[in-house]
Amino acid sequence: MEPRQESVIPASGRDYRSSSQDSMSSVTQRWTVWNCAALLCQTSARILVWLLGLLYFSSLPLGIYLLIMQNTTMGVLMVSLVPVSLLIVMVWQAVGIDGRNQIAMSGPSSGCGFLMSVVVHGDLALSEQEKELNQRLRSLYPAVNEQETPLPRSWSPKDKFSYIGLSQNNLRVHYKGHGKTPKDAASVRATHPIPAACGVYYFEVKIISKGRDGYMGIGLSAQGVNMNRLPGWDKHSYGYHGDDGHSFCSSGTGQPYGPTFTTGDVIGCCVNLINNTCFYTKNGHSLGIAFTDLPSNLYPTVGLQTPGEVVDANFGQHPFVFDIEDYMREWRTKIQAQIDRFPIGEREGEWQAMIQKMVASYLVHHSYCATAEAFAKSTDQAVHEELASIKNRQKIQKLVLSGRMGEAIETTQQLYPSLLERNSDLLFMLKVRQFIEMVNGTDSEVRCLGGRSPKSQDSYPGSPRLFNSPVHKASSSQTYQTSTYYIHKIFFLPAWVKKHLTKMILQKSGLLHQKKNFYTEVEMEVDHFSNGVSESSSNGFLNGSSTHGIDLEELDSAQSKRQLCGGSQAAIERMIQFGRELQSMSEHLRRERGKNSANKKMLKDAFSLLAYSDPWNSPVGYQLDSIQREPVCSTLNSAILETHNLPKQPPLALAVGQAAQCLSLMARTGSGSCAFASVDDYLH
């Protein structure tokens, strides 16, 4: 089938995927704005340190030289610089209570060379751990939207009793009270409650020291439960205690549950949010269900009661002792079997007819006219739209998807004269896309200028003026804050611009992959045909009219050796000019219809492409991916359909979107099954 079905996944579907990476993308965004300053600071700091180090270590030979030259005072001063400073450092370290930690905290204020290196090293290890944590959490709980419901990553320094001390990035808990009576018990909760979308949640606690009596409790509690208690003693609090191995289910008296635990043991706590139960593990062995009917929004909690007790938490920072993935696999299989076995109603014919209808409407929506026609014929259905209209839409979509935006806009204006006039935001979006395609070298205007055979690197004349001037001019008229950032960046980094202009030709391997996503339903139904339609359509655009005859493969091969605007200088000029037009259009739009943050961001991102020597490989390079044409294409398609009073989205896409919405709603209302029923799993 056509390889662009991905595009019709509605906004929610897309959102879902991008949101899971949101934390990343926001970081990169910030980077684009600040990177110049930060990089400069970093480089200058590095140079400074090197210089200082050089001076510092050269003081010894210099001092000796001076001594030989009979300059005694300066010589003695120079020679003694190294030993004296070393002595100072050693004394300082001896005074410090726990060396490394303190140093790490005092951080950059220390100007000394080794200390700097220690700090840098510590940060590296830290970020390494952070990376591992993020990676593990993402793979364990892919369904969790961390924007909405963050995962616990450490103990909360705010949500704890005063007898609790935290250290080691708030992962280590130690007791600092007197520990005389049960009244001295103290607990700490994690920073966030366990999101229901985890499906199955797991954390481990390692007993570093059992202290005096080993009265340690590991468990869960709701927000607001008294922290002057061990987990399990109060309502909405659950715990497993080390001294007697009993489980405490919101009660002061425990039930015999498992073995006792003590120094060196690793206790795990697994919350199953599907059936709302909890079990513990000891050194990797499951101890069986401890609690049932758990409420939602529980926090991982530990409680200590006697001096010397120290425990370390593992929220995913390190591999778990217990094989939690295996347990999750079991539940994933269970949930998926449940979905597969879901009864579809008694009258099966009805079910089939509905699916056929959905498929037909989907095909029409995306103007796969030949397939739609054949499908409708074989399933006895009527097509609600004229064939010509479908073909027109197909033509436009094809242009958009092959990156020939200029032609696409033109054709749209011809076929639907009033559409773009009325909908200036849409026009703006199309134009921005056109700009991006120009950078990509795929837009029709640029293509005819640049031709298909890119020039070699050496033959390309670097001319900074040509490129710089329009942008500078634009900058003078810029009023948007974001745009000034962008310009500032160019000012800050003349070296980059230079590099960018002299080395236009980029050596970056890797083809833009054409994504081919299919719905199973579609594939299945299409299989019924044997008249060859489905075969021919499998290549994508062969279906229907072929007047434009765009050869995608050729296009791809052109892209494989990627150069800005296809490598042609004239094309670059045209692109710059187009950018200026776009800028003025944006200003015009703003004046007319007020600020529009979406437009602003779109323009900013598009322009940011020019800031990189290799736009395809830059943080904003994703825009150049042909997959980004799909949302543009579907928006345009929907707009055209709307003018014909046809639904904006096909029912199939609606259903998929609805399923995704249902899942996120399930996550919000606390039913954990949503973790193992991702819509994507069913869209192959």
Add this chain to the structure above:
Amino acid sequence: MKNAVIGNNKQKANLIVLGAVPRLLYLLQQSSSSLELRTECAVVLGSLAMGTENNIKSLVDCHIIPALLQGLLCSDLIFIEACLRCLRTVFISPVTPVQLLYTDPTVIPHLMSLLSRSRHTKEYITQIFAHCCKTPEHQTVLFNHSAIQNIAPLLISPSDKVRMQALKCFSVLAYENTQVSMTLVNVLVDGEQLSQVFVRMMQRDKPIEMQLTAAKCLTYMCRAGAIRTDDNCIILKTLPCLVRMCSKERLLEERVEGAETLAYLMEPDVELQRIASFTDHLVSMLADYFKYPSSVSAITDIKRLDHDLKHAHELRQAAFKLYASLGSNDEDIRKKITETENMMDRIVSGLSESSIKVRLAAVRCLHSLSRSVQQLRTSFHDHAVWKPLMKLLQNAPDEVLVMASSTLCNLLLEFSPSKEPILDSGVIELLCSLTQSDSPALRVNGIWALMNMAFQADQKVKVEIVRALGTEQLFRLLSDPDTNVLMKTLGLLRNLLSTRPHIDQIMSSHGKQIMQAVTLILEGEHSIEVKEQTLCILANIADGNTAKELIMTNDDMLQKIKYYMGHSNVKLQLAATFCISNLIWNEEDGSQERQDKLKDMGFVDILHKLTQASDPNLCDRAKTAMQQYLA
């Protein structure tokens, strides 16, 4: 014919009665008939085999197996597959004698060579092997034809069925077979160790059957010593997997198999027992095994009730086995087991169940628990377990008797409150009859129990034992080829000959024979332990008032004691010295004469030498003896 018989058992029986089988076989073997015809014949035969057990019997009676095996020599793959399918169906039936596969030595190598032909040959041949490997000899035959190397690659076959059958093959091959197990651990499949492949097959999203069989393979490899019990793939994977198999969600068959395999896995290892005892509430989970058929199932549907009834025995015996295994070493686990709801009642009723398997398992469980002093004193007495146990001992097969008598040994220990009632129920006769059994294990248990009984017992009991056993039987036991029996018999004698009045009484009636026996053993070729025990008996005899004379008048015996006092083994020296010390003890009648006599025989010199001995015990003992002379 093919279409007529498919799915119709009646038609199949009809055809067989009408004599279709010989005709089909004739056509099948006729090399002149076309391949299609021969294939169709094999297919029809396969269909017939799919019917009842009677069908299979008549097929086997018509010598279908050699005919089909002959057919495998043909080169046509489709025909071979049809033959194999039929063979498979015949061989997996319990009524087919598996030996038929091994009668012709060329069959196995030929099957091995066919193995890689197609997906179907892989599946059928591995399935045949898995079902026809029942004895160690079969294992060896298959092993020698490099079954492992041939089947190992099938474990990563894309077909689930092939993988499953290959896995089953390995489980039967590795069962109690060190040679196979040792080879298995070193086999690499696609660059990966076999144990890792098995671990992957135990993942929770795999079919239950696959998980269970993979766990079995690893269990057998572990028990054969190929994998250490503290290996992660046992502790963290196999054990939890088997515990999962015991959970309520699994089918009854799976629960039985899971529990039995788990019991087998952890039998020798206390650490595994400890881990299992706290994994997933195993101990209380097993209590559910006794709840079949449940009261609910009886009402709701007959089919379920039937199913439950069929498996109830199996479930119970599996649970007992697992409890026995769990509680065989650790006192805390035993406590946990006896505290499980109605546990003792269940064992008691299990002891008198009709199924031998259940009875045996229940006794095993009881035996395991009887190793606990605390339980013997409390729950065993409260539930009067001795009653059903005694009943069980009256007439039971040997294997049950071994377990039951060995449990009885523990129950007859001196501190057991059950000892008295058991004595009253005429256990002595029973134990004496056990000592006459052909099985050495039963003889040991019988005499062992008597030994325990005689320990610090009343005169009445001792006399009763001697009477019931009879000296003749006692001597027969003393010449028993089994050292264990001999040791326990000596132990019995020693226990009988304790406290002075008892010694004198017994020696006055059986003194002559006992002295004879002692002489015999001391002269014979026996281990140090046996001789030590015998010398201890002598020492006990020497403690008697009148019994002393039996030794004093026997110069030969005194020479022997002298010899052992100078023996290189300290234990024997000690026992012999003890004996002398008893003989020369002051404050007794005639001690002076004895001292003189022994002095004349040169014992004093030896004692003197022994006071210089390096062993402090021996030194002390010799000094005490010397003091008797000085006083």
